[in-house]
Every structure is written in structure tokens, then in C-alpha cells.
Amino acid sequence: MLEWLIDLDKDLFLFFNGLGHPFLDTIMIWLSDKYIWFPFYGYLIFRLYQHYKWQFYQPLIALILVIIIADQTTSGFMKPFFERLRPCHEASLAELIVLVKGCGGTYGFASSHAANTFGLATFFFLIERSKFSVIMIVWALLVSYSRIYLGVHYPFDVVVGGMVGMAAAFLCKTLVYRINPGLARR
Secondary structure (H helix, E strand, O other): OHHHHHHHHHHHHHHHHOOOOHHHHHHHHHHHOOHHHHHHHHHHHHHHHHHHHHHOHHHHHHHHHHHHHHHHHHHHHHHHHHOOEOHHHOHHHOOOOOOOOOOOOOEOOOOHHHHHHHHHHHHHHHHHOOHHHHHHHHHHHHHHHHHHHOOOOOHHHHHHHHHHHHHHHHHHHHHHHHHOHHHHHO
16 A cells, blocks of 8 residues: 555656746746745734734744744654655656756655645634635645655655644644634634
8 A cells, every 4th residue: 555655656746747847947946945935924924913913923923833843843753754765866766857956855755845834824824814825825835836846855745744734833823822812803
């Protein structure tokens, strides 16, 4: 059963990775670059302030915890524990893969990019339930797909990473609303 899932994951990876186009290469590199999103993260903090006014620091702390939990679960625990090579490090895929940019670390299960972006998007979806939070989910999907497109993650790496991020968001949102039930009424 496990071998079947691994083979399916490789087949899906080769399909999605093979959909590349030179025009999309730059866009996918941009989507995947965590530093380019700093102004966007500043905007997210501003949105928290708009919504919660002087109590915005409480959901902000919860959001920071989402990222810490998601990132450390994937990078600090899962990657070293499972030791699943990234597709760009798989010798059997060397001739089949389209590697747009550098490969990154040795292990890829589960995707920290997917965990972090889905953690952010899910947290905003849970506290806002607005059109903006739907845009956040689309953003997380695009960033996660960029990891497959660039040749650095298998689809299941991204799916599991996304699930880790969503779980962290649910946990931290529940925690912050239990600590201060007044936040939920805003």
C-alpha cells in the first residue's frame, strides 16, 4: 500500500512539474520566495489591528504561534524523522524533473511553505470568513503548487504540510478565543 502511494505521488509530481512554461518560471519563483511577501505580512498585521483595535496583539501572538508550530513541526520534526528525499535529490528522477531553481535541503516531507501559508490562510479564514480570507486560501494553494512546479516537493509533501498548517491554525485560534472570549464577538 505504501509503495503504491509513493508511486502515485511520483506520477502526480511528474505531471504537475511537467506543466511548466518559461513565462511561468519567474512567477513561480516569485510565489515561492518567502522574503518577497514581507509587505503582505505587514498588511496582515494591519488587518488584525483594523479588526481587533488595541487587542490585535492577542490574535497576532496566536498567528505567530501558528507559524512556529507549523514550521517546527515540518522542518524540525517531520523532515528529519521521515528523511524523504526531495524530488530534486532523487537520482531516479534526475532526467525527468524540471528543476527551475536550486533544490534546497535534502528532505522534503512535509512542505514548510505549505504548512506556513495554509496556517496563515486558515487562521484568517477562521477569524474573518470574508472574501479576503478566500483570497488567502487561493494564495496558499498557489504558493504550495509553486513548490511542485519548481521541483522541490512532491504533491503529498504539500498536502501534508497544508494539513499541518491548518491544524496549527485551528489550535491557535481556539486557544486565543478561549483565553479571551470577547475576541470571538468582534
